[in-house]
Amino acid sequence: MTTRQKSHDSSTSAASNLRLYDTASHKVEPFAPLKPGEVGIYVCGATVQSSPHVGHIRAAVAFDVVRRWLMRLGYKVTFIRNDTDVDDKIIAKAEAAGQQWWERAYIYEREFTHAYDALGVLPPTYEPRATGHILDMVDLIQRIIDNGHAYVLKDADGKPSGDVYFDVASWPEYGALTHQESGTLAADDNAAVADRMGPSVDAEGEDKYNPGDAADSSEQKHDPRDFALWKSPKASDPQTARWQTPFGIGRPGWHIECSAMSHRYLGDSFDIHGGGLDLRFPHHENEMAQSHAAGWGFAKHWMHSAWVTEKGEKMSKSLGNGLAVTTVLDAYPAWVVRYALASVQYRSMLEWSDQTLNEAASAFDRIANFVERAGAALGSQPGRDEVRDVDADALPHDFVAAMNEDINVAGAMACVFAAIRSGNTLLSQLDDRLRDESQLDALRELLLQLRAMLDVFGLDPLDAQWAxxxxxxxxxxxxxxxxxxxxxxxxxxxxxxxxxxxxxxxxxxxxxxxxxxxxxxxxxxxxxxxxx
Structure with missing residues (x-):
């Protein structure tokens, strides 16, 4: 095994030095997986109600870079990303469009998949749908009830109504993720931005957690903070969006879905739970509470990606500044769009503009030009398998140090362009009349490292993805x-x-x-x- 090949045992010094910011602790902390050599990640995916825009894909690309770096460190990564395929908005929009709710969900699920694929996001290990895990949710809700942390509302006849609530007052640890005493007090600056722009606003700028929903507005709730685990149907809900349970007929609350699906595929405890910053509260806070109340360890580490802004405002459809992925890809090559999304650290807001994309296009010109010239000078390019097999410990120290410090892509990208400058110097020193083998070896090693670094961001220009x-x-x-x-x-x-x-x-x-x-x-x- 050469020094460039991955050991796949995550025992490298690079892997041992990884540090990640944890949303719950508000600190950058050393990362160590629950099981040596393996990492389990659950990332909240889309509510498939309408077409994806750049704001959605930013989170997908951000966690794709995190995943790729973990893989480069030698970890076997199990990556789960769900689809929410039934909720109030899907049902309402489907009815307005003359569609079945499940038809609409599948149409937009395919659109999201196409957008992920077009921008080089690795397919998840598995992508569960909420409607495929109703039994898991019912079992989880019953477990929470049995543990004394949820209650079932009754109808006029004293029978289960179909409404089940988490009893927040029964769980003293509620607020452990966002450090909120009342559910509205922000704990840090990023949280303050998220909460000001609306804890009830989803990645599309639309109401995600709606206090006016039938299940969340009941006067029978014990506490205003209590949230729905299971919801009785509205009169307008189609029969196909109702399930029979011991608690009555209804459908799942939003938060219970991810707790059930993450447990199904990653077990009682797993390493990382990720998602967009706007999911911190109430979604992830409620996930944490209900999963812990069920007796599970749940997520050891929480990561949240910031959103995309235009002129300082969060990109969203309700503000009229949403950019459909198809529109952007009609105007710019996919590599350029991927670069614009991947070249900003996941916790930093990304300002989206023509300048952002033009800078990405200039970066592509510099990178592709050097890679092509270096390959021509060498007579060939390193193969894709060779690029993928470069171990993190064989990459430049500054690059590894940057990526290991909470995925500092700005510092890592600086190393990429430093390598290009060094490579251009090597190219200028080559004498066509007398080929110095040591110079050629140095150029090939640099080219291999450069493409491996770019591959961490999903940006190797010779990847078939971009061909x-x-x-x-x-x-x-x-x-x-x-x-x-x-x-x-x-x-x-x-x-x-x-x-x-x-x-x-x-x-x-x-x-x-x-x-x-x-x-x-x-x-x-x-x-x-x-x-x-």
Missing amino acids: SGASSEAEDARETVLDTLIREQLNARAQARADRDFTRADAIRDALNNAGVLIEDTPGGSSWSLKH
């Missing part, structure tokens, strides 16, 4: 340059003919013809094409 887009972009650029050069010659030929300098005009035509360019003269001017 078609990069090829098309490069082809378009070559076509533009070629047309410009040939047009200059055609204009010179036209001027020569106007000056009755036919000798020069014929010479230009013959030179172009010898180069493989066919000229067709028409009354409207001359056009060109390449010989086949």
Whole structure:
């Protein structure tokens, strides 16, 4: 095994030095998995009610980078990302559009999957749907009831009504994640931003946790802070969105879904729970409370990605500044969009603008240009398998140190461009007449490390993920340059003919013809094409 190959036992010094910010403790702390060599991650996915926008995908890309770094450190990562495929908004929007709720959910689930794929987000180990885990939720709710931390409301006949609430007062640890005494007091600056912009606002800027919902507005609740584990149906709810349970007919509350699904695939305790910053309260706070009340250890570590802003405002549909992923990808290559999303540390707000994307496009030009020139000088490129197998300990020390300090991508990206500057110096020193093998070896090692660093961000330009887009972009650029050069010659030929300098005009035509360019003269001017 070479020094570049992964040991897959996470015993490297790089793995032992990883530190991550924990939302619950508000500290950057050393990370150690519950099970040596393995990491379990659960990230809250989309409520599949409408098309994805850049704000949604930012969280997906942010945790994709975290996952890729853990894998580079040698960990076996089990990555679970759920879909919420039944809730009030899905049902209401489906009815308004003349759709079945499950039809609408599946349409937009596919759109999200396409967006993830287009931007190089690795597929999760598994992607469960909420509706596939109703029995798990029922079992979990019963467990919480049996432990004395939830209660069932009764109807007029004294029978279970279908409404079940978590009893917040029975759980003294409530607020442990966000450190809120009343459910509204923010614990730190980022939390303050999240709470000011609305703990009831989801990643689309729409009401996610709605106190006006039938199940959450009952006057029978013991405490205003109590939240729904199971909800009796509204009169307008279709029969297909109702399930029979010991608590009565209804459907799940939002928070119970993720507790049940994370437990199904990751067990009583797992390493990391992630999601967008706006999910801290109430969603993740409630998840933590109900899972601990069930007797589970649940998430050891909490990570939250900040959102995307435009002119300082959170990107959301309700503010009119949401950017659909399809719209952005029509205007910019996918690699460029991925770079714009991945090159900002996950806890930092990302300001979205044309400047952001233009800077990403310039970065692509610098990176792709060097990678192409270095490969040409070497006569070949390192293979993708070789790039993937570079161990974290074989990467530049500064890069590893940056990534290990809470995924500091700004510091890591600085190392990427430092490597490109060093590589350009090596290229300038190569003598075509006398190829120095030591220089070539140094260039190849640098190129391999560079592409491995880029691969941590999902940005290796030679990854097949980007091949078609990069090829098309490069082809378009070559076509533009070629047309410009040939047009200059055609204009010179036209001027020569106007000056009755036919000798020069014929010479230009013959030179172009010898180069493989066919000229067709028409009354409207001359056009060109390449010989086949």
